[in-house]
Amino acid sequence: MGLNYYKIKRNVLKARKLVIKGTIAAASGHPGGSFSMAEIMGCLFNKYLRFDPKNPLWEDRDRLILSKGHASPGLFSNLAVAGYFDPSEIETLRKFGSRLQGHPDLKCPGVEFCGGSLGLGLSYSIGNALAAKIDGKSHRIYTIIGDGESDEGQVWEAAMAAAKFKVDNMTVFVDRNFIQQDSYTEKIMPLDETLEGDDLSEMWRDASRWKLSDKWRAFGWNVIDIDGHRIEQIDHAIKKANQTKGVPSIIIARTIKGKGVEHMEDNPQWHGKAPKPEMAPIINAELESQFMIAPSIIAGDMSNLENEVKRCAEGRADYIHLDVMDGVFVPNTTFDHTKIKQLRPLTVIPFDAHLMINEPVKHVRDYVDAGCDIVTVHTEVCDESSFGEIKDVLQQNQVGVGLAINPDTNLPQWSHKFIADLDQLIVMSVVPGKSGQKYIESSHEKTQNLVKILKDNKFEGTIEADGGVTLDNVGQCFVDGARAFVGGSAIIGQKDVRGIIREFRNAILKSRRRLLIQKANELGGTELVKNWISLHVIGEKKNQLIQIAKELGFN
Amino acid sequence: MTNQMADMRTEYGKTLIEIGKENPNIVVLGADTTDSLKTAGFGKQFPERFFNVGIAEANLVTIAAGLAYAGKIAFASTYAIFLPGRCVDQIRNQIGYPTRDDNKGLNVKLVTSHGGLTVGADGGSHQQLEDIAIMRAIPNVRVLIPADAISVSKLTWIISQQYGPFYMRMARSETPVIHSESQEFEIGKGITLRDGSDCTIAACGITVKMALDAAESLKKEGISCRVLDMFSIKPIDEELLEKAARETGGIVTCEEHNIMAGFGSAVAEVVSETYPVPIRRIGVQDKFGESARDNEISLLLEKHGITSLNIAKKVKEIRSKS
Numbered sequence: 066m067g068l069n070y071y072k073i074k075r076n077v078l079k080a081r082k083l084v085i086k087g088t089i090a091a092a093s094g095h096p097g098g099s100f101s102m103a104e105i106m107g108c109l110f111n112k113y114l115r116f117d118p119k120n121p122l123w124e125d126r127d128r129l130i131l132s133k134g135h136a137s138p139g140l141f142s143n144l145a146v147a148g149y150f151d152p153s154e155i156e157t158l159r160k161f162g163s164r165l166q167g168h169p170d171l172k173c174p175g176v177e178f179c180g181g182s183l184g185l186g187l188s189y190s191i192g193n194a195l196a197a198k199i200d201g202k203s204h205r206i207y208t209i210i211g212d213g214e215s216d217e218g219q220v221w222e223a224a225m226a227a228a229k230f231k232v233d234n235m236t237v238f239v240d241r242n243f244i245q246q247d248s249y250t251e252k253i254m255p256l257d258e259t260l261e262g263d264d265l266s267e268m269w270r271d272a273s274r275w276k277l278s279d280k281w282r283a284f285g286w287n288v289i290d291i292d293g294h295r296i297e298q299i300d301h302a303i304k305k306a307n308q309t310k311g312v313p314s315i316i317i318a319r320t321i322k323g324k325g326v327e328h329m330e331d332n333p334q335w336h337g338k339a340p341k342p343e344m345a346p347i348i349n350a351e352l353e354s355q356f357m358i359a360p361s362i363i364a365g366d367m368s369n370l371e372n373e374v375k376r377c378a379e380g381r382a383d384y385i386h387l388d389v390m391d392g393v394f395v396p397n398t399t400f401d402h403t404k405i406k407q408l409r410p411l412t413v414i415p416f417d418a419h420l421m422i423n424e425p426v427k428h429v430r431d432y433v434d435a436g437c438d439i440v441t442v443h444t445e446v447c448d449e450s451s452f453g454e455i456k457d458v459l460q461q462n463q464v465g466v467g468l469a470i471n472p473d474t475n476l477p478q479w480s481h482k483f484i485a486d487l488d489q490l491i492v493m494s495v496v497p498g499k500s501g502q503k504y505i506e507s508s509h510e511k512t513q514n515l516v517k518i519l520k521d522n523k524f525e526g527t528i529e530a531d532g533g534v535t536l537d538n539v540g541q542c543f544v545d546g547a548r549a550f551v552g553g554s555a556i557i558g559q560k561d562v563r564g565i566i567r568e569f570r571n572a573i574l575k576s577r578r579r580l581l582i583q584k585a586n587e588l589g590g591t592e593l594v595k596n597w598i599s600l601h602v603i604g605e606k607k608n609q610l611i612q613i614a615k616e617l618g619f620n
Numbered sequence: 621m622t623n624q625m626a627d628m629r630t631e632y633g634k635t636l637i638e639i640g641k642e643n644p645n646i647v648v649l650g651a652d653t654t655d656s657l658k659t660a661g662f663g664k665q666f667p668e669r670f671f672n673v674g675i676a677e678a679n680l681v682t683i684a685a686g687l688a689y690a691g692k693i694a695f696a697s698t699y700a701i702f703l704p705g706r707c708v709d710q711i712r713n714q715i716g717y718p719t720r721d722d723n724k725g726l727n728v729k730l731v732t733s734h735g736g737l738t739v740g741a742d743g744g745s746h747q748q749l750e751d752i753a754i755m756r757a758i759p760n761v762r763v764l765i766p767a768d769a770i771s772v773s774k775l776t777w778i779i780s781q782q783y784g785p786f787y788m789r790m791a792r793s794e795t796p797v798i799h800s801e802s803q804e805f806e807i808g809k810g811i812t813l814r815d816g817s818d819c820t821i822a823a824c825g826i827t828v829k830m831a832l833d834a835a836e837s838l839k840k841e842g843i844s845c846r847v848l849d850m851f852s853i854k855p856i857d858e859e860l861l862e863k864a865a866r867e868t869g870g871i872v873t874c875e876e877h878n879i880m881a882g883f884g885s886a887v888a889e890v891v892s893e894t895y896p897v898p899i900r901r902i903g904v905q906d907k908f909g910e911s912a913r914d915n916e917i918s919l920l921l922e923k924h925g926i927t928s929l930n931i932a933k934k935v936k937e938i939r940s941k942s
Contacts, residue, residue: 128690170718171718171719171720172719172720177689178689178718179713179714179717179718181713182709182710182713182714185678185682185710185713185714188678188679188682188683188685188686189682189683189685189686189689189714190686191683191686192682192683192684192685192686192687192688192689192690192692192694193686193687193689193690194686195647195671195683195686195687196647196686196687196690196691196692197690198668199647199668199669199692200690200691218678219676219678219679219682219710222673222674222676222678222679223679223682223683225674225676226671226673226674226676226679226683229674230671
């Protein structure tokens with residue numbers, strides 16, 4: 066069944082923006098740790114937690130316990146998005162008389178645990194889980210602890226107790242963002258290995274230095290290691306944890322503190338500090354411009370697609386683009402849902418199926434069953450009624466809804482009523498049918514024009530640029546408004562998929578940084594540009610930004 | 621009153637089983653002292669509602685909080701020295717603080733034994749002399765120090781039926797039976813054990829017996845003392861104290877605890893605001909304890925002035941000043 070990938074992503078974005086709004090209104094708070102757990106929260110709230118915002122104390126609800134209570138803005142924003150209270154209430158965060166206290170408090174509907182003093186949430190969760198067992202209840206306890214808070218001895222008392230009492234109706238996350246208040250965790254109190262030097266990315270490079278999972282394993286836990294910003298990995302890990310009986314389960318989610326805003330990422334300064342109000346529009350623009358790279362495997366070895374999927378996974382692709390061609394709608398034939406079904410167990414990376422087939426309405430269920438996370442069909446072979454049916458089938462199965470248009474096609478009038486439901490619009494920049502074609506230049510302008518139409522029709526999805534996208538034009542595609550990029554021969558056709566995906570990301574990032582500098586200039590002139598750039602103190606970002614600013618004529 | 625002795629912990633363990641039979645929501649937690657606290661019997665009877673977390677008191681308190689949040693009535697027990705002193709953060713933030721609507725604090729009952737100096741041989745490290753001070757400073761937490769085994773049984777029943785956090789401290793050794801089975805207990809109400817008009821002796825826990833003995837000996841000297849068993853230290857019976865102050869003109873307090881911020885302080889707070897009269901506080905004078913074998917405990921108490929003799933002395937002191 067579907068992952069509900071887009072709904073989760075959209076709500077994660079909404080929640081992140083509320084964190085910015087709330088902490089700015091409060092002029093304090095903890096954005097860094099709210100952002101590192103944003104995708105975890107998003108997966109829980111939008112897929113796993115059973116709750117009723119109209120009846121917050123519903124007996125059979127799942128319990129979410131945020132042990133790292135200082136990340137309360139991250140919890141409150143999700144409660145707001147989930148409908149517990151109006152999102153505007155986030156502006157009362159930390160203020161006198163507010164239900165949104167500096168740390169989570171039972172005053173606030175949806176909050177199950179008074180956090181703040183660290184190291185307590187796991188013990189408390191065990192209490193809740195044991196009570197559910199005594200009562201024969203099937204609800205689940207979800208707990209998020211911090212890595213910094215794991216310095217507390219009580220965490221390990223609880224770890225032993227959970228194993229002893231076989232607490233398997235609880236799923237625990239460690240938000241392993243490597244940063245605590247004073248500095249990097251590996252400097253203050255190493256959970257993995259002591260960090261030599263100041264480059265935190267060292268800790269990501271060498272998994273043999275990771276010891277935290279071993280610690281939990283030694284305490285008798287089922288341990289699942291994931292990248293805590295990958296929704297599909299979180300989803301898969303929760304599924305596995307929830308199926309594990311007889312032992313407690315913990316998901317070690319390696320995350321980035323401040324994830325989503327470059328100047329906050331991996332920067333200990335943003336543990337407990339609010340952004341300046343004038344930075345909000347730039348931060349929001351940055352949050353809104355997350356992007357995805359989608360290698361198209363038909364550009365690889367068609368006789369060994371299994372291997373191509375593996376290369377995508379090793380290359381850290383966000384998506385795997387699957388071009389289904391039927392030899393009728395397009396002259397070529399590739400594969401159909403049966404192949405996709407075979408490929409599905411190889412990875413959890415979302416499958417982005419692009420159906421270049423006639424009468425997609427007749428086949429859409431097959432692609433749902435095959436395990437696609439989004440299915441895109443062509444306007445040229447749909448009408449209002451058939452697309453309506455396709456949309457319903459996909460949504461009912463929590464599969465993303467995509468529409469594609471050929472280079473010579475415009476969005477037909479009938480499609481406008483569906484725009485708000487679309488998770489993705491593929492703008493073809495080559496005539497579909499085969500890999501390796503050259504990008505049709507007029508597609509840039511076409512995409513830019515489409516952005517306006519989409520916006521007018523409340524589009525909340527992603528534009529995917531598909532066809533002839535290369536390192537040279539991907540930056541411009543980003544400027545046009547595309548946020549997902551299909552790479553055929555330009556990615557999967559290359560030897561080093563991981564390297565080329567990294568280069569694609571860097572090219573897009575450069576383009577994004579340029580846009581953000583321009584945005585800063587529009588909002589506050591060179592002064593704001595300068596101030597914004599100066600926030601980027603970690604890694605090489607600052608030098609690159611200064612370089613881009615120079616290219617744009619700023620000094 | 622007879623000269624009968626009874627063990628508080630035995631009574632506590634027995635009562636828990638009685639309550640557990642009636643109320644399936646009762647859960648009991650221990651920290652490797654369940655034999656000593658006599659809660660192990662509950663565990664034998666109701667294994668699915670009994671959790672021994674090992675030597676991990678912070679975990680004990682916080683798991684109890686989680687169980688209580690989920691609707692259980694959680695009794696968490698170990699030695700006094702390891703609960704208030706060791707776990708003040710967990711008690712404050714996870715038991716006292718969490719409040720939803722009218723439910724103030726979580727429904728956890730912290731019941732300890734081995735309070736005060738009478739722990740004896742284990743020495744100063746094990747003699748909890750600060751628990752009243754710590755626990756009464758935490759909002760929503762009520763503090764009880766029963767005087768005898770009958771009180772323990774009655775109060776255990778009462779706190780199982782009243783929502784909210786309670787701290788109840790028992791003594792290690794057998795204690796004289798003070799109350800009759802028919803004695804009624806109410807949280808926030810003291811018990812007048814003996815009426816008198818010349819002075820009041822307000823006591824709690826094992827010092828209630830000393831107060832009664834002092835009153836008896838003073839009677840022979842023509843001094844009429846009122847004796848109050850103030851087992852409910854928080855909430856404290858303000859009315860009873862004010863009345864005693866007004867009617868007897870002086871109060872001697874006695875506790876097996878530091879006089880700083882303890883029971884005597886609580887009495888002084890009330891009296892000074894309602895009907896100020898001279899007060900003398902008997903208790904440990906801001907010191908730690910030390911080892912004393914069972915046959916030497918009276919010496920230890922004597923060293924700290926916690927005796928009926930000293931109570932009588934303080935009563936006379938007050939009277940000579942008024």
